[in-house]
Amino acid sequence: MGLGFAATLFRQGAIAGLTALRRRMLVTLELNNKDRAYEWFLAWMAEQNRLVASSSSRSVKWLRSHQLSLETNVEQRSNGSSSVLFRLVAGPGVHYLKYHGAWMQMKRERETKAMQLMTGTPWETVTLTTLSRDRGLFPRLLAEARDLAMRSQEGKLVVRTAWGIEWKPFGQPRRKRPLRSIVLGKGVGERIEHDVQAFLRRRQWYADRGIPYRRGYLLHGPPGSGKTSYIQALAGALSYDICLLNLSERGLADDKLFHLLSNAPERSFILIEDIDAAFNKRVQTSEDGYQSSVTFSGFLNALDGVASGEERIVFMTTNHIEKLDPALIRPGRVDLSVLIDDASPAQAKTLFTRFYGGDEAVTGLTEEGVERLGEVLGSITNEEMQQGRRASMAALQGHFIRYGAQEAVDTCRELFVDRRDAL
Template sequence: MEYLKKRIVVTAEFDSRDESYSWILNWLSDHPYSQTATQFSVSTTIARGAQKINGEGGDGAISATYFLPAPGLHFFWYKNRLIWMYRERVRPAGSTVASAGAAVENITISTLGRSRHVIQSLITEAQRKFIDRDQARTVIFQADQYGAWRRTKSRPKRPLDTIVMEPKLKTHIVEDAKEFFASESWYSERGLPFRRGLLLYGTPGTGKTSFIHALAGELGLNIYVVNLSSKNLTDDTLSELVSDTPSRCLLLIEDVDAAFVQRESKDAATGITFSGLLNSVDGVSAQEGRMLCMTTNHLERLDEALIRPGRVDIRARFGKATQSQAKELFIKFFPQAKSATVNTTSIGASVQPSTPESMKVNATSQPPLVVTADTDISVIENSSTSRAHESVNRTARQTEALASQFAKAIPDQTFSIAQLQGFLMGYKKTPELAVQHVEEFVRRAGSAEVSGTTKIGYDDEDDKARDAAADKDEKQYYLEDSEEQERERKEFREEKEREKRASIKLE
């Protein structure tokens, strides 16, 4: 019988410890049979090792749910051929209930005939379907304590135009990376290692890591992150991890200066040596075809051997925001809308925190800002109740005018992009208020009084009252949101929640 089965039946086997198991589960979850099977299992993940993938777990407000054929024998049709599938759940030999981890599963798919074409076509279709899940996303892998790459999350690809940085620098790095991945034969003909090194340095909050995520999305590559401060990481483990990276990927080492300063380990318990790091990224066994990306806030602390030409081919400095970058960031935060409704009385009221009298805002001291038809920005008096709601059509030119006034108030090379972004986050739907309070932000940002995300709305008299009441050594100020601000924040959260639920349904 075994001989006859081998002659007239084609069978493919899938093991849950292999990635191909995820392909077939993903394919089965979308097959019509899984929607009608009376014996089915419910799962929140279809990736091997219970690793979350696109649309699973933290990617949405509600965990993904998959209905799959239960363990046992099942029959269904594929391309007019009868297919039978047997799903078996096996506990590893010698394991106990207390010590065993996830049970090992096997799936066998069979059909009559001697040709493997139908089964191979099914497998190819399942593989392509699984890969297509991540076509519009960047997958991030991280080294685990056992020296293996573990898929941690996937996120939508970030467009490069959302990164605010020097345009020439952005273009140069992207074009260099594209040229590198298209030049494998050129490197081979000249006997050069097919590797490229990129070092991003600068003050914190200037967008170094964000740019790497956007670069990976632009190139269609995944990111493999190595944490050098891990206590379980040794030279041998690191070398094996780097060797196991795919031939086309971004290998990211963040804050490399925190692990090594002038060839000395910062922590004696760290299992990686400086020479081990050098051999891993540029040794004989180092993987080719990948781009090494390192970030640091202190370039001067790095040993020259680590950043010499050949290991680091491009050094890119990320500085603090210029006025042109501040303007670009403002326009990205508040793109022109066909119809934007501005409450001209609530603009003055929204900057009045519901705090004690000493922290209230004199609304008349800073009249609200509106945009006129000729794109000029003017100050108007408080409107009457009949003009409580005024509809303003904010065009591209008017947004440009607001952005120009915002940028004019921001001094060059003083604030990081993260600081400006934190300030604008407080005015998600009211760019006029952001422009109105930017000078106050510039005057106070960087101190303990304003974190950058708090909406600013107080005058000098309030400052004096708070300074007199606060302890000189430990100043802390808290601004509570008004009813208008709370309502705006609630609407924003509800809108994002609806978008999440809609994206889950589409997936």
């Protein structure tokens, strides 16, 4: 009995001593999939695993892992084509790596019994463990993961869509479009850009006066005039992302709309297209009889009500501003309303010279020849406008892509239509 009692005390003492020693000598870092750094870390691991396989990594050494997970990214394009990218990352289980001379244990755990209610994604946790003396390597590792994620998106535009009550990236990051590639009327683009930049500089000014720090823009005009294209280019110029919000999305209700608008990612524009059709029953009702439950009053309250969030920029577009309720476009909900109209003579000439200028080897035209044809196109545009006929910038762009410079000018009159009949 005495020996058994002594053995029990020794075992408990050994366990307590080992636990105390572990607490003193080891440090643990926990990441869960609710944190943005979680995806960065997994992407970093996948990249390091690839570098180790190619013997080009000097900072990380892996033991061979037999537990892998597959992540598939699908990008569906508007023309029906799609691309699929596969990425192999460390799966649930225990893995080991040597980072800058320090061994670390990486344990990935997945909760199979509990799921995120809105997305159905299982909760996951990654735990990194190393010696306490090497705790300074954690910020260094996370900084590398962050920089890798930022480099992969450098020069690109990230578009997000609502997934439940969360914003998720839609497809792969898109290449940024130069702001000068969008040809608008004289001073129109500069007016919007200057207003956005002034708003971003006046955060403290808003706070000192108790004004909610948010801004709303409405771009209206005929189809194909460049409203959405300009917003995308402006977001790229300011290094902002775009959160595309579809008010007709299945399952979207007022409470979810409040949450989405109040929790938009930092440095992002919220884009709501065709706002005039958002509360049209014909548009909201799908083939299976489903109708969105977002109400007009709920949408107005989400924009500037008591429960509305701050620190956001909302862009709305419409082809028919006359159909909008005055309550929607009042100041506070729409702070700046700008007309993006059909092609003017100056716009048509500018777009033409940008398409065909600077490449004499391809077009066979000198800069003077391109300028002369641009003047002819501007004159034709002016004549058609005097007769009440207009052409959109999108129609002109497609026309220029299809034809050479001389032929594009000779056949451009077919693009002009009576806008009253077209609408």
